[in-house]
Amino acid sequence: MSVQxxxxxxxxxxxxxxTAGMSTSLVAGGDWAIAFEPPPAVKFNAVARGACLLTxxxxxxxxxxxxxxxxxxxxSRAFTLASSPGVPPEPAGPIWxxxxxxxxxxxxxxxxxxxxxxxxxxxDRARELLLDALPPVLHVPGDSAAAATLRWSLLRIDAxxxxxxxGSALVVEHLALIMLIHMxxxxxxxxxxxxxxxxxxxxxxxxxxLHAEPARAWTVAELAGVAAVSRSTLAARFRQVVGRGPxxxxxxxxxxxxxxxxxxxxxxxxAIARGVGYGSESALSNAFKRVTGFSPRDYRRSVxxx
Numbered sequence: 177m178s179v180q181x182x183x184x185x186x187x188x189x190x191x192x193x194x195t196a197g198m199s200t201s202l203v204a205g206g207d208w209a210i211a212f213e214p215p216p217a218v219k220f221n222a223v224a225r226g227a228c229l230l231t232x233x234x235x236x237x238x239x240x241x242x243x244x245x246x247x248x249x250x251x252s253r254a255f256t257l258a259s260s261p262g263v264p265p266e267p268a269g270p271i272w273x274x275x276x277x278x279x280x281x282x283x284x285x286x287x288x289x290x291x292x293x294x295x296x297x298x299x300d301r302a303r304e305l306l307l308d309a310l311p312p313v314l315h316v317p318g319d320s321a322a323a324a325t326l327r328w329s330l331l332r333i334d335a336x337x338x339x340x341x342x343g344s345a346l347v348v349e350h351l352a353l354i355m356l357i358h359m360x361x362x363x364x365x366x367x368x369x370x371x372x373x374x375x376x377x378x379x380x381x382x383x384x385x386l387h388a389e390p391a392r393a394w395t396v397a398e399l400a401g402v403a404a405v406s407r408s409t410l411a412a413r414f415r416q417v418v419g420r421g422p423x424x425x426x427x428x429x430x431x432x433x434x435x436x437x438x439x440x441x442x443x444x445x446x447a448i449a450r451g452v453g454y455g456s457e458s459a460l461s462n463a464f465k466r467v468t469g470f471s472p473r474d475y476r477r478s479v480x481x482x
Contacts, residue, residue, distance in 0.1 A: 184387045185360065185374060188305050189353075191436045196220075196352035198294040198345075200275045201337060202257070204228070205286020209258035209265035217295040218307070219249035220352065221257075222326075223318070224334045226289030231256045232313050244318020246326055248359050251312040257291065259284060292334055294352050305432065306360070309369030309419060314359055329355045373418045378403050382410060383418075386426050390433060391453035396422055426453075431467045434460060438476040445472045 202210070204226075212219075214233075223245045230239040230247060233254040238261065241247065249255060256265050266283070275281035298307065316323050329351045336344040336351070360371055373379040382399040399422050400410040414422045430452040437448045449460035457472075464472050 184370060184383050185357070187387055188370065188432075189357070191432060194353065194356070195297045196294060196349045196356065197297070198292070198333070198337060198348050198352065200272055200279060200281050200293065202281045202283065202291040202293065203287045203289065204259065204283040204291075205288040206284035207259050207263050208284030209256060209263040210268050210271060210283055211256045211265035212254060212268045214252040214254050215249060215295065216252065217297045219255075220246070220294045220296060220356070221249075222246040222292045222330050222333075222355075224290040224292050224330065228289055228291065229256075229258045229260060230313075230315075231258070235312060239313070239315050241315075242318055244323060244327060244330070246316045246318070246323070246330065246355070246359065248314040248356075249312070250307050250310045250314060253312055255313075259289070290334075292330070292337065294348075296352070296356055305370060309372070314362070316359060316362055325358045326355055329358075368417060368419045370418065373414070376413070376417045378405055378410065378413045379417045382414060382422055383425075386422070386429060390426065390430055391451065393453070394423070394426060427463060428467060430454070431464055434464060434472065435468065435475065438472055439479050441476070441480075445476075448472070 201224075204210075223241045223243055225243055227240070227242045230241050232239070232249070235253075239247065241257075258265065271281050271283060316326060318327070333348055333351050333355075336348045370383070373383050381403045385399060385402045386394065396411050397407045400407040403410050405413070411421060414420075414425070418425055420428070433452045434448050437443060437451070438445075442448070443451070445460065446457040449455075449457050452460070454460040454463065461471050461473075464470070464475070468475060470478065
């Protein structure tokens with residue numbers, strides 16, 4: 177069976193409009209520790225110089241961070257950065273408030289450690305699609321083969337934030353999004369969700385086919401043909417890796433596409449229904465309300481008035 181190809185991760189990131197922002201950098205030395213409240217967005221940090229210790233609420237063991245290491249706080253949990261275990265932490269709020277004018281937060285004494293910080297704003301729909309099945313923190317060691325793809329972006333972000341040339345804010349945002357994509361590609365094996373599916377040799381061809389032609393009336397047998405496995409093998413493997421069956425995943429993706437068009441004001445509900453594979457407005461409305469809790473018209477109204 178010949179089908180088009182699509183990159184589901186690329187499509188999801190574009191659809192949900194993930195944005196990046198960089199926060200004040202941290203310079204520290206000597207004995208120091210900083211306690212951070214659970215971040216409202218996905219938190220990103222990279223160690224540009226030196227080493228420190230990351231402790232995350234609910235994660236049994238601290239993570240030793242060295243120069244070049246990156247981590248992504250996928251879930252909103254309190255965490256601490258410190259020079260070593262046992263140092264009493266100071267709250268991050270006053271330290272960052274004091275740095276508002278200078279642009280660099282300081283802790284302890286000296287400047288042996290430099291940490292670049294930022295955030296990614298995903299929104300509820302993106303969290304459900306990409307993040308809910310991931311571990312609370314993703315750590316990429318700087319000396320690993322995988323981290324080589326991140327190093328250039330990290331160095332450029334550091335230079336842009338330090339020197340502040342014209343247009344640096346936009347450059348930093350795009351570089352941070354590049355780092356995010358690379359980090360999401362490095363999700364550990366054995367996980368679940370879209371990212372695990374894209375790394376699975378059986379599931380990935382079916383996922384790409386669904387994203388390439390979401391309006392098509394797919395059957396599990398047709399998707400199994402794309403993946404070159406039996407129908408029962410694909411159905412079981414897809415559910416095991418992604419967390420739901422292929423046709424349930426297709427329904428969810430169609431609803432995401434419809435929600436994106438509703439947010440943009442792109443066509444009538446009837447036209448959107450036809451565009452994402454539903455034969456009528458009522459069919460889309462029933463599926464949309466079952467997945468989101470809103471009718472398409474109520475969803476569009478809430479976006480416009482929110």
